[in-house]
Amino acid sequence: MKNIVYLCTAVKLLDDEQLIEILNSARENNTERNVTGVLLYSEGTFIQVVEGDDADVDAIFSKIETDTRHKNLITLINGPIQERSFSDWSMGFSTAKADKVDHLIGYLKHTDELSQKQDSSAAIVTLQTFIETNKLLISF
Numbered sequence: 001m002k003n004i005v006y007l008c009t010a011v012k013l014l015d016d017e018q019l020i021e022i023l024n025s026a027r028e029n030n031t032e033r034n035v036t037g038v039l040l041y042s043e044g045t046f047i048q049v050v051e052g053d054d055a056d057v058d059a060i061f062s063k064i065e066t067d068t069r070h071k072n073l074i075t076l077i078n079g080p081i082q083e084r085s086f087s088d089w090s091m092g093f094s095t096a097k098a099d100k101v102d103h104l105i106g107y108l109k110h111t112d113e114l115s116q117k118q119d120s121s122a123a124i125v126t127l128q129t130f131i132e133t134n135k136l137l138i139s140f
């Protein structure tokens with residue numbers, strides 16, 4: 001098993017509908033390949049973790065890489081893992097100022113769930129840093 005963690009910039013600021021479109025195709029493909037992970041979006045920047053069997057993660061990532069909705073993709077982590085950090089999520093996600101997306105399954109109203117996760121894997125620590133620097137904390 002492996003995981004990939006990357007950052008990228010949306011070519012333009014995305015609204016909720018466009019985010020939902022990305023999530024829908026992500027979840028369909030990821031479920032098919034048993035790939036799990038999380039996607040965070042804040043002010044035009046995405047960070048995503050994808051994890052699963054090597055061939056599945058690589059196949060999903062090559063789809064993502066060629067997507068023209070983002071640019072400046074930087075891979076932070078691409079390596080083996082012992083176990084998944086997000087086994088329950090075909091693609092958990094969160095964004096600041098959510099409106100239409102907040103009812104979707106897998107939406108993290110409070111990123112506390114990630115911030116406080118007792119998991120010192122590189123992927124989690126990277127996400128926690130992103131959350132902290134982007135103050136991606138939504139409270140209703």
Ligand SMILES: Cc1cc2nc3c(=O)[nH]c(=O)nc-3n(C[C@H](O)[C@H](O)[C@H](O)COP(=O)(O)O)c2cc1C
Nearest residue numbers: 022025026027029030046060063064067069070091
């Ligand atoms: C930031 C971002 C994250 C994405 N994450 C995924 C993902 O986890 N899985 C996936 O299949 N597609 C993801 N996509 C969409 C892919 O880039 C691509 O549009 C999609 O896989 C094409 O699906 P299709 O071949 O079934 O049409 C993402 C797109 C963006 C912009």
